[in-house]
Amino acid sequence: xxxxxxxxxxxxxxxxxxxxxxxxxxxxxxxxxxxxxxxxxxxxxxxxxxxxxxxxxxxxxxxxxxxxxxxxxxxxxxxxxxxxxxxxxxxxxxxxxxxxxxxxxxxxxxxxxxxxxxxxxxxxxxxxxxxxxxxxxxxxxxxxxxxxxxxxxxxxxxxxxxxxxxxxxxxxxxxxxxxxxxxxxxxxxxxxxxxxxxxxxxxxxxxxxxxxxxxxxxxxxxxxxxxxxxxxxxxxxxxxxxxxxxxxxxxxxxxxxxxxxxxxxxxxxxxxxxxxxxxxxxxxx
Amino acid sequence: xxxxxxxxxxxxxxxxxxxxxxxxxxxxxxxxxxxxxxxxxxxxxxxxxxxxxxxxxxxxxxxxxxxxxxxxxxxxxxxxxxxxxxxxxxxxxxxxxxxxxxxxxxxxxxxxxxxxxxxxxxxxxxxxxxxxxxxxxxxxxxxxxxxxxxxxxxxxxxxxxxxxxxxxxxxxxxxxxxxxxxxxxxxxxxxxxxxxxxxxxxxxxxxxxxxxxxxxxxxxxxxxxxxxxxxxxxxxxxxxxxxxxxxxxxxxxxxxxxxxxxxxxxxxxxxxxxxxxxxxxxxxxxxxxxxxxxxxxxxxxxxxxxxxxxxxxxxxxxxxxxxxxxxxxxxxxxxxxxxxxxxxxxxxxxxxxxxxxxxxxxxxxxxxxxxxxxxxxxxxxxxxxxxxxxxxxxxxxxxxxxxxxxxxxxxxxxxxxxxxxxxxxxxxxxxxxxxxxxxxxxxxxxxxxxxxxxxxxxxxxxxxxxxxxxxxxxxxxxxxxxxxxxxxxxxxxxxxxxxxxxxxxxxxxxxxxxxxxxxxxxxxxxxx
Numbered sequence: 001x002x003x004x005x006x007x008x009x010x011x012x013x014x015x016x017x018x019x020x021x022x023x024x025x026x027x028x029x030x031x032x033x034x035x036x037x038x039x040x041x042x043x044x045x046x047x048x049x050x051x052x053x054x055x056x057x058x059x060x061x062x063x064x065x066x067x068x069x070x071x072x073x074x075x076x077x078x079x080x081x082x083x084x085x086x087x088x089x090x091x092x093x094x095x096x097x098x099x100x101x102x103x104x105x106x107x108x109x110x111x112x113x114x115x116x117x118x119x120x121x122x123x124x125x126x127x128x129x130x131x132x133x134x135x136x137x138x139x140x141x142x143x144x145x146x147x148x149x150x151x152x153x154x155x156x157x158x159x160x161x162x163x164x165x166x167x168x169x170x171x172x173x174x175x176x177x178x179x180x181x182x183x184x185x186x187x188x189x190x191x192x193x194x195x196x197x198x199x200x201x202x203x204x205x206x207x208x209x210x211x212x213x214x215x216x217x218x219x220x221x222x223x224x225x226x227x228x229x230x231x232x233x234x235x236x237x238x239x240x241x242x243x244x245x246x247x248x249x250x251x252x253x254x255x256x257x258x259x260x261x262x263x264x265x266x267x268x269x270x271x272x273x274x275x276x277x278x279x280x281x282x283x284x285x
Numbered sequence: 286x287x288x289x290x291x292x293x294x295x296x297x298x299x300x301x302x303x304x305x306x307x308x309x310x311x312x313x314x315x316x317x318x319x320x321x322x323x324x325x326x327x328x329x330x331x332x333x334x335x336x337x338x339x340x341x342x343x344x345x346x347x348x349x350x351x352x353x354x355x356x357x358x359x360x361x362x363x364x365x366x367x368x369x370x371x372x373x374x375x376x377x378x379x380x381x382x383x384x385x386x387x388x389x390x391x392x393x394x395x396x397x398x399x400x401x402x403x404x405x406x407x408x409x410x411x412x413x414x415x416x417x418x419x420x421x422x423x424x425x426x427x428x429x430x431x432x433x434x435x436x437x438x439x440x441x442x443x444x445x446x447x448x449x450x451x452x453x454x455x456x457x458x459x460x461x462x463x464x465x466x467x468x469x470x471x472x473x474x475x476x477x478x479x480x481x482x483x484x485x486x487x488x489x490x491x492x493x494x495x496x497x498x499x500x501x502x503x504x505x506x507x508x509x510x511x512x513x514x515x516x517x518x519x520x521x522x523x524x525x526x527x528x529x530x531x532x533x534x535x536x537x538x539x540x541x542x543x544x545x546x547x548x549x550x551x552x553x554x555x556x557x558x559x560x561x562x563x564x565x566x567x568x569x570x571x572x573x574x575x576x577x578x579x580x581x582x583x584x585x586x587x588x589x590x591x592x593x594x595x596x597x598x599x600x601x602x603x604x605x606x607x608x609x610x611x612x613x614x615x616x617x618x619x620x621x622x623x624x625x626x627x628x629x630x631x632x633x634x635x636x637x638x639x640x641x642x643x644x645x646x647x648x649x650x651x652x653x654x655x656x657x658x659x660x661x662x663x664x665x666x667x668x669x670x671x672x673x674x675x676x677x678x679x680x681x682x683x684x685x686x687x688x689x690x691x692x693x694x695x696x697x698x699x700x701x702x703x704x705x706x707x708x709x710x711x712x713x714x715x716x717x718x719x720x721x722x723x724x725x726x727x728x729x730x731x732x733x734x735x736x737x738x739x740x741x742x743x744x745x746x747x748x749x750x751x752x753x754x755x756x757x758x759x760x761x762x763x764x765x766x767x768x769x770x771x772x773x774x775x776x777x778x779x780x781x782x783x784x785x786x787x788x789x790x791x792x793x794x795x796x797x798x799x800x801x802x803x804x805x806x807x808x809x810x811x812x813x
Contacts, residue, residue: 031734031746034666049663056653064646066624071642076564076631083629086566091625092618096572099617103610106660111603113662118599159350159742167349167745174348174744193596198436199529201594201669205735210665212595214530215435216523219596236594236669236737238429240436241356244740 035205038227038252042208044113052106059102117209120222123190127181131193131200131213131235134242138181145265151245152176159245175232180249184258185228193219201237204250210236225252302803311406314398315803316383317700322405323380324693328769330372330412331686335762337365342724342758345751350742358741359427360419366430370547371454372412374681377689378550379404379461382489385696386465388794388801389483391474391810396467404460411453418443418450429739431540432507434521434532438514448511455500462496465489474793476812480574483792484567487574488553491581495542495549498585503539506532530595537588545584548680549577551648551688552619555641557792558695559623562638563630564789569622576615576622583612593664602661609659613652620649635787636710640691643683643718651679654729669739672732678725682761683718690717690768697772698786702800703779709771716764723757 036046074080130137135150151159155174158165167173183189193202195213203210207223225231233248253261303309303318313319340361344352353361383401387394395401419425423441426432440447469490473482482490510532512518519525521532552573560567567573589597589605597605623645632638654676658667667673690713698704727750732738736747743751785795793810794801 032730034733035735045663045666048660049657049666052657052660052663056656060649060653063620063624063649067627067642067646070624070627070630071632074563074627074630074632076633080629080631082564082631084565085568085629086626087569087571092569092572092622095621096614096618099614103613103656106656107607107610110606110660110662114602114606115599117662117665118602161350161352161354163349165349172744174742198439199433203669203737205666208666210594210668214523214595216529217596233735234737234740238359238433238436238669238739240427240439241354241359243359244355244737244742 037206037208038225038229038231039207039223040226041113041117041223042206044109044116045208048109048113051109055102055106117221120190120220123188123222125184125187126190126192127183128192128194129181129202129213131195131197131202131239131246133197133240134235134246136177136181136200136202136246136248137196138179140262143262143266145262145269147179147265149177149179149181149249151247152178156245172232174245175234175247175249177247177249180230180251182251182253182258182261183223183225184255185225185252187255188222188224190220190222193221198239199237200235200239200246202233202248203236204231204233204248206231206233207250212237228252228254312402314394314402316387316395316398316401316805317801317803319395319401319405320380320382320384321700323376323383326405326408327373327377327380327689328772330368330376331765333416334365334368334373335765337361337368339758339762341365342755344741345743346755347752348743348745348748353741355741356424356427359429359739360425362739363426363428363430364415364419367415367426367451368412369681370430370543371451371458372408374547374685374689375458376408378489378492378547379458379465381485381550381554381689381692381696382461382465384700385794386468386486386489387472388797388805389486389792390469390472390477391793391806391812392468392472393804393806395464396471397464400460401464404457404464407453407457411450411457414446414453415450418446421446431533431536432510433536434510434513434529437510438521444514445511448507451507452504455504458496459500462493462500465493466497469493474806474810474812480571481812483553484556484570484573484577485550485553488549488556488577491577492546492549495546495581495584499539499542499546502535503543506535506539509535530592533592533595534589537591538585540591541588542581542584544677544680545580547685548648549580551644551685552577554688554692554695555623555644558637558641558691559626559645561695561787561789561791562635562641563627563632565626565630567622568625568628569618572618573622576618579615580612583608583615587612590659590661590664593661594668606659606661610656613656613659616652620645620652633788635694636705636707636714637691637695639711639714640687640694643714644687644691647683647687647718647721648680651676651684654679667732669737670732671728671736671738674738675725675728675732678728682725683721687717693772695787696794697775698782699794699797699799699801701776701779702781702798703775704782705771705775705779709767709774713764713767713771716767717761720757720760720764724754724761725757727751727753727757 034046034049126141128139135148137148139146154170155176157163158167158170193211193213195215197215200213201210202213209221209223211219211221229252231250235243235246304312310322344358421442425443426440426447428437469486509520513520519527521527521529556567556573587605587609590609593602658664658676694705694710731747731750736743782799784799786799797805
């Protein structure tokens with residue numbers, strides 16, 4: 001990556017936004033939209049988002065178009081004299097009903113998606129997630145595996161004020177952890193969320209799931225990844241000083257690989273719970 | 286309308302003029318003086334809250350921590366919000382109400398002038414207390430303006446001072462609101478029935494009821510926080526049988542009507558300005574009133590859309606999603622009515638009109654993202670990201686703030702008797718509009734791409750848009766100095782205006798001299 005000062009970067013982006021011909025390459029490098037993700041739910045959510053976006057664009061085109069036309073044509077400097085109409089029951093009924101219809105078009109698929117999202121029945125495995133200031137704990141009740149997941153050392157060193165480390169040189173700056181959560185692909189995983197201190201929120205954009213981890217209560221959500229890979233998110237509820245420094249990283253692996261990982265992890269733990277200060281070696285992959 | 290300021294002035298001024306010197310402002314019970322105090326106060330707070338926003342944007346100019354400690358960053362986001370909401374938008378609208386409501390309904394003054402004095406003068410003390418928390422041990426409040434426990438209970442010595450200052454601001458708002466209700470219900474000129482009131486009066490009337498309904502709820506919620514922290518109660522602590530989410534329900538039962546408190550008077554302002562400069566009556570007056578009432582009603586039954594991720598039952602999520610989407614209907618009616626008012630008018634584009642049109646367009650953009658956010662399944666992605674930040678800043682900055690600025694440009698010739706500098710007003714509009722979009726539009730993109738809000742540092746893929754937003758923030762901030770210049774210049778002098786000021790202006794306020802006599806309407810006007 002070519003290093004530029006922020007001012008130069010900002011200028012470059014502004015310039016490219018201005019000149020549409022030059023913009024394609026610059027914009028291609030920037031994330032503009034929600035990720036489509038890797039779960040059936042995230043596809044639905046993405047489609048819902050795009051549907052809403054397009055409908056809003058059409059409404060914007062109509063409303064702002066009428067405004068623009070009026071601003072251009074109905075100005076005093078054109079010598080027009082103002083009309084005197086100031087109400088029309090028919091028109092007003094139409095533009096009360098029309099938004100209703102549009103909203104129903106949006107509400108029906110949204111409700112359908114929501115019902116699927118909240119249905120965590122028939123899950124194949126369960127993982128308990130506990131939020132701490134400022135790290136996550138992952139527990140696999142079926143196998144007794146338990147470990148903490150904290151910001152990776154490279155990011156931890158680079159984030160300090162005056163560290164002198166160029167954050168562009170740090171791989172996955174602020175989005176990397178020492179021990180990622182590992183889940184098998186094509187498996188409905190139920191996630192139980194709670195917290196040990198303040199409210200946190202566990203979020204992975206590629207799964208389109210986000211829920212609060214609340215002390216004293218257990219929330220549920222579920223996911224079923226269609227692809228293997230590493231997926232990154234962050235805590236999404238202000239939880240104090242280091243709220244910005246407790247990322248969520250999930251590794252989705254093949255089922256067989258997950259079995260191996262589980263076995264290795266159990267052996268490593270020796271059947272005991274790991275201590276809170278655990279700095280376990282990265283998992284072989 | 287040939288009457289000039291000096292002509293009409295001295296007729297009305299022979300008896301009760303203002304007290305001389307500084308005591309005029311301390312002891313005043315005059316609605317115009319108090320309105321002026323409110324407006325100056327909110328302008329000062331605007332720059333304090335704005336400076337905090339610039340601290341935030343400076344830190345976010347590039348990835349990595351450069352300027353502030355994360356805890357101080359959180360303090361800045363918290364205080365920026367509290368000051369902008371309670372110290373800028375609300376007092377500015379109360380100031381406009383004080384100035385304009387009596388002269389729009391043909392009253393001599395507000396109904397409760399002594400309470401009016403008090404409701405203003407406790408504000409500077411409340412905010413001094415709130416700002417003093419920045420220098421206390423443990424730093425200022427850093428839990429976000431929403432004060433969610435258990436995090437807010439980790440606040441240091443600042444906590445009781447914060448709570449007490451919120452109480453003071455709440456008392457001030459409630460008194461202001463009671464005064465407005467009392468004035469509108471009792472002091473209208475003969476012939477001014479409810480359905481003849483100007484829309485600014487209507488929207489404030491409804492807003493005042495919202496304030497009276499929900500400010501005590503906020504006071505209750507923060508008092509429960511206080512007793513949780515210092516008196517051993519456990520309202521919001523699961524370990525003692527409480528529930529942290531209960532706070533969020535109570536808070537947002539206040540909080541959602543609150544956001545309409547911040548926007549409904551804007552609707553009123555814009556509904557005054559657009560007809561004037563389109564030289565055409567407001568389209569659909571009655572439906573505007575009903576739409577305002579509907580929005581106010583709906584505001585009480587949608588609060589939990591701020592908390593879709595707390596783990597509500599499905600039925601609750603469905604209810605709050607559907608109810609929230611309904612808000613788009615009356616809001617849409619308002620926007621359509623404004624466009625229809627412009628339609629086939631004879632428009633001119635003086636500064637107030639420019640800000641009003643900017644309001645309609647950019648508020649509507651905020652409305653579009655609002656409809657998207659209402660969709661619960663997608664909100665799981667948007668929630669607590671910069672997409673939300675973009676949404677509420679679009680409805681609050683080029684929304685509420687633009688409407689307040691529009692109102693000042695629209696009425697300042699009436700207040701001072703002098704025309705403001707049109708050229709600099711237009712420069713102010715265009716610089717503000719360009720920079721405000723540079724500031725907030727990229728936030729949609731980083732939010733969708735996955736940047737959470739309230740973080741002092743971010744992954745490098747968000748860097749470019751954050752850099753642009755910071756450029757926009759500084760541009761927008763400095764553009765407001767133009768506003769200060771124009772206001773000062775206008776107060777000090779300028780081309781004298783007629784009573785009517787604007788060619789297309791209609792209403793009782795334009796029948797008074799510019800500036801109006803110290804006691805408005807000592808003879809009651811009659812509205813036909």
